[in-house]
Amino acid sequence: MHNKTITELAQGLRAKEFSSVELTQHFLNRVNKHADLNAFITVTADLALQAAQLADVRIAKGEAGLLTGIPMAHKDIFCTQDVKTTCGSKMLDNFIAPYNATVVDKLNAVGVVNLGKLNMDEFAMGSSNETSFYGTVKNPWNKNAVAGGSSGGSAAAVAAKLAVCVTGTDTGGSIRQPAAFCGVSGIKPTYGRVSRFGMIAYASSLDQGGSMARSAEDCAILLQSMAGFDAKDSTSVDTPVPDYCVDLNKPLTGLKIGLPKEFFTSDLNADMAATLQTAIEEYKKLGAEFKEVSMPNLKYAIPAYYVIASAECSSNLSRYDGVRFGYRCENPADLNDLYTRSRGEAFGKEVKRRILMGTYALSSGYYDAYYLKAQQVRRLISEDFKNVLSEVDVIFSPVTPTPAFNIGEKTANPIEMYLADIYTIAINLAGLPAISIPAGFINEMPVGLQLIGNYFDEARLLNVAHVYQNTTDWHKQSPT
Amino acid sequence: MLSVIEVKEIAHLARLGIEDENVSAYADDLNGILMLMAQMSELNTDGVKAMAHPMDQVQRLRLDNVTENNQRDYFQTIAPQTEDGLYLVPKVIE
Numbered sequence: 001m002h003n004k005t006i007t008e009l010a011q012g013l014r015a016k017e018f019s020s021v022e023l024t025q026h027f028l029n030r031v032n033k034h035a036d037l038n039a040f041i042t043v044t045a046d047l048a049l050q051a052a053q054l055a056d057v058r059i060a061k062g063e064a065g066l067l068t069g070i071p072m073a074h075k076d077i078f079c080t081q082d083v084k085t086t087c088g089s090k091m092l093d094n095f096i097a098p099y100n101a102t103v104v105d106k107l108n109a110v111g112v113v114n115l116g117k118l119n120m121d122e123f124a125m126g127s128s129n130e131t132s133f134y135g136t137v138k139n140p141w142n143k144n145a146v147a148g149g150s151s152g153g154s155a156a157a158v159a160a161k162l163a164v165c166v167t168g169t170d171t172g173g174s175i176r177q178p179a180a181f182c183g184v185s186g187i188k189p190t191y192g193r194v195s196r197f198g199m200i201a202y203a204s205s206l207d208q209g210g211s212m213a214r215s216a217e218d219c220a221i222l223l224q225s226m227a228g229f230d231a232k233d234s235t236s237v238d239t240p241v242p243d244y245c246v247d248l249n250k251p252l253t254g255l256k257i258g259l260p261k262e263f264f265t266s267d268l269n270a271d272m273a274a275t276l277q278t279a280i281e282e283y284k285k286l287g288a289e290f291k292e293v294s295m296p297n298l299k300y301a302i303p304a305y306y307v308i309a310s311a312e313c314s315s316n317l318s319r320y321d322g323v324r325f326g327y328r329c330e331n332p333a334d335l336n337d338l339y340t341r342s343r344g345e346a347f348g349k350e351v352k353r354r355i356l357m358g359t360y361a362l363s364s365g366y367y368d369a370y371y372l373k374a375q376q377v378r379r380l381i382s383e384d385f386k387n388v389l390s391e392v393d394v395i396f397s398p399v400t401p402t403p404a405f406n407i408g409e410k411t412a413n414p415i416e417m418y419l420a421d422i423y424t425i426a427i428n429l430a431g432l433p434a435i436s437i438p439a440g441f442i443n444e445m446p447v448g449l450q451l452i453g454n455y456f457d458e459a460r461l462l463n464v465a466h467v468y469q470n471t472t473d474w475h476k477q478s479p480t
Numbered sequence: 481m482l483s484v485i486e487v488k489e490i491a492h493l494a495r496l497g498i499e500d501e502n503v504s505a506y507a508d509d510l511n512g513i514l515m516l517m518a519q520m521s522e523l524n525t526d527g528v529k530a531m532a533h534p535m536d537q538v539q540r541l542r543l544d545n546v547t548e549n550n551q552r553d554y555f556q557t558i559a560p561q562t563e564d565g566l567y568l569v570p571k572v573i574e
Contacts, residue, residue: 192534306517307517323560325555325559328561334570355494356494357513372530382534455535
């Protein structure tokens with residue numbers, strides 16, 4: 001059952017080949033069997049089985065949608081009412097969310113079965129899932145390698161078939177990079193497409209929720225039920241959500257794909273370049289035309305990102321003060337000691353680093369040099385994308401410089417870790433949608449390709465990914 | 481370059497406890513990151529408008545009506561310390 005797509009499972013449920021309770025129990029068994037991957041922080045078995053029973057009733061009444069009764073899981077950044085929501089941090093180890101994120105409510109409304117909460121880098125700050133208070137997620141393809149981050153638990157759970165599909169969030173590549181490292185598909189939608197209400201904030205002008213699954217088609221089905229305007233999120237964009245599945249098979253004849261010359265330089269790992277070239281040839285066979293494009297300001301994306309993300313993180317994380325919820329230190333001497341020690345004891349090293357960096361960047365006398373400058377650079381990068389996307393339909397690029405690195409390999413040097421996000425970060429600065437799909441293997445580890453689209457062009461990205469997956473089988477490979 | 485003393489000042493601004501033995505490591509990390517950020521100075525941004533939202537959307541406003549129910553008791557069930565509906569903190573005014 002765990003090898004089936006959402007559409008196949010929905011058919012099986014309707015044909016009474018199996019019930020949602022049976023399907024859910026099957027996946028819960030797999031979650032237990034693969035507990036060593038550390039993909040889950042919290043497993044909500046009882047709630048999942050209750051949801052499955054309700055789903056079976058809906059299916060029997062003929063009131064089911066494609067996702068009704070389908071076992072999925074949420075990144076532990078989405079608030080789930082009465083269920084522990086940690087964001088991968090000791091700070092929220094005792095936090096039972098008093099409300100649901102809009103994404104959680106929307107998916108509950110269509111009758112999904114939530115198996116639990118997935119591991120992640122602490123407050124989504126990390127590219128390897130090594131900053132989680134709950135330990136590193138292991139890559140199902142090689143347990144010595146990282147699963148990527150920050151949605152590492154999400155990607156590992158999909159790759160190991162512990163859930164049919166999952167939610168993730170992406171601030172600088174946190175859906176796309178772990179998807180590439182674990183050989184699964186993941187889409188980061190346009191900023192404002194998916195509600196951020198109840199999605200614990202890291203860098204509010206960059207954070208965006210999205211879907212991850214074993215195929216672009218399943219990503220489309222899940223995203224369909226996640227996307228849409230939400231009055232509770234003041235940055236949500238009030239634009240209708242198109243049908244993401246109707247054009248999935250649209251032929252790619254005449255599709256114009258841009259290749260940014262700044263991404264395809266001699267610096268690109270030779271194996272990665274060869275893998276991507278094979279994908280380019282496949283797209284040419286499918287009727288696409290490639291064109292070299294240039295985005296000269298891309299090289300400033302990493303410095304601009306780390307200024308903006310750190311600044312917004314220092315502001316967002318000021319809410320964790322040990323007063324209203326979350327961790328509080330023992331026996332505080334006074335109010336300042338309460339704040340300082342609660343935060344000092346409960347935040348991990350990477351979170352502290354970014355709070356310090358952001359506090360400095362926003363402090364009096366430095367604001368113009370860092371935050372304002374970074375926001376100006378952000379506009380220039382965004383204009384590069386706008387120019388290119390007026391000439392081509394989508395942009396093709398690597399997702400990561402290499403396949404998944406080994407656990408512990410990059411923890412000593414934060415900058416080395418930051419630089420590995422070179423291909424994903426600029427997209428968040430521009431707020432554009434992008435999808436990462438499996439494109440092959442290097443040394444038996446999966447690698448991905450990235451397709452970047454224009455604002456609100458998720459349907460096209462899903463189409464371009466799905467047509468490729470119709471003629472390739474990289475996404476169908478599974479770890480042993 | 482940030483000194484150890486400056487890092488301590490920043491930590492104080494952020495109300496963030498850092499163990500004394502780790503301050504110099506944080507200073508080294510932050511100085512490395514600042515060098516990375518300094519690359520932005522190569523780029524001329526004179527006259528470029530700062531970008532805060534990808535679609536340059538402005539903050540949406542709504543009517544000033546009550547939209548939420550009072551759930552204070554429920555929200556305080558997860559608070560570290562409360563009394564009579566109030567959040568308790570160490571005494572601030574002597």
